[in-house]
Amino acid sequence: MSHVTAGTPRAEAIELRGPHRARPVRFAGLHRLDEWRVKLYGIATPGRRPRPALLDAALETARRVLPRPARAADRYGVGFVIVHDAADLGFVLVDWWHGENEIHQKLFSADLSDPTDLKPHFNDAVGCIWELSVTDFERRAWIDDVLANASGPDIERYLTRRFDADI
Secondary structure (H helix, E strand, O other): OHHHHHOOOOOOOOOOOOOOOOOEEEEEEEEEOOEEEEEEEEEEEOOOOOOOHHHHHHHHHHHOOOOOOOOOOOOOOOOOOEEEEEOOOOEEEEEEEEEOOOOEEEEEEOOOOOOOOEEEEEOOOOOOOHHHHHHHHHHHHHHHHHHHHOOOOOOOHHHHHOOOOOO
């Protein structure tokens, strides 16, 4: 195991594009996709909203890739979809609860010129700071409403939880 000690050269920092600017992260509805129920969230660069074409493509992609059947011994048939109309690509994260405590995910992206042409993302990214804010919120809600709820798992309560913030 290596340790950083006084006098050890530090790695150069990645050059930032500019100072951090908060992006609006907004709940965009609870949707039924066949037997699945998913929360939809939208993120865009400051001053914008996710394009409707990207939101629609995200829901259709989620409908296509979510496991079947929605409800099984190892899943509740609930999840969340994050749409991020970013500066470089349109991103869609399709997440669902598996087992009692796991989030499974499929990540897609599309060129900005055609937000409906979603394809599996070309690298092994997990999410950016804005997308992970939604994942963190959903994780906490899952713990509160499903895992640690004194009355037992309350999926309906979980589905009423909403996240809206400027991150």
